[in-house]
Amino acid sequence: MFTEKFTLDREYFRECFDESLPLSDRAKPKYSLLVFLIVLAVLSWVVVNNQYLASFLALMAVLEVIAFIYRKPWWVARQMISRAAGSLVVLHIDDEGIKAVNPYKQYQFLWHEIIQAQQTDKGIVLKTKRGMQYISQAAISKQAFDFILEKTKI
Structure with a gap:
């Protein structure tokens, strides 16, 4: 037709x-993941006394925030390098x-x-x-x- x-x-x-x-489920940050990573980082620092693990978990939380902020350019860039572009x-x-x-x-x-x-x-x-x-x-x-x-x- x-x-x-x-x-x-x-x-x-x-x-x-x-x-x-x-309209998608990715319009909001993953708050539960961020809280989970921060709590694990604090527990790693205080309870386990492992600063390396705590730093790694804190950096993962920061990386998640950065990924949320730059999700549009990242998604568009991935589409542009695909075969279909x-x-x-x-x-x-x-x-x-x-x-x-x-x-x-x-x-x-x-x-x-x-x-x-x-x-x-x-x-x-x-x-x-x-x-x-x-x-x-x-x-x-x-x-x-x-x-x-x-x-x-x-």
């Missing part, structure tokens, strides 16, 4: 991250579902597999049991985007 094409470039990856992050994605949207094909990966979401569809400012996030997939409104035609919204009943 609809065939759309777009390129997986840096701007697409940035938009994908920005639009899907609020710069490749052309062809979306086939029809009455059965959405099929995406590029030279390195292909996936298909049938309409009945989609658990939740959340429209964002710039696109739509589709959730299935296998994970989330973001489709940018700028990457497909208005008719195809409206068809997806109709099929997912937002």
Whole structure:
């Protein structure tokens, strides 16, 4: 019914991250992990009297904070060094579902597999049991985007 094409470039990856992050479980820091590492560091320092272990655990907590702060550039950089970066994605949207094909990966979401569809400012996030997939409104035609919204009943 609809065939759309777009390129997986840096701007697409940035938009994908920005639009899907609020809907993921990684939007907040891992507070329990941070508290756990700090408590272990203090216990290592005070009870075990091992300053090396305490320093290591404290540095792990600091590293976790840094990883949270720089999660977007890190994620985009990982996507940009992947084989799929710069490749052309062809979306086939029809009455059965959405099929995406590029030279390195292909996936298909049938309409009945989609658990939740959340429209964002710039696109739509589709959730299935296998994970989330973001489709940018700028990457497909208005008719195809409206068809997806109709099929997912937002």
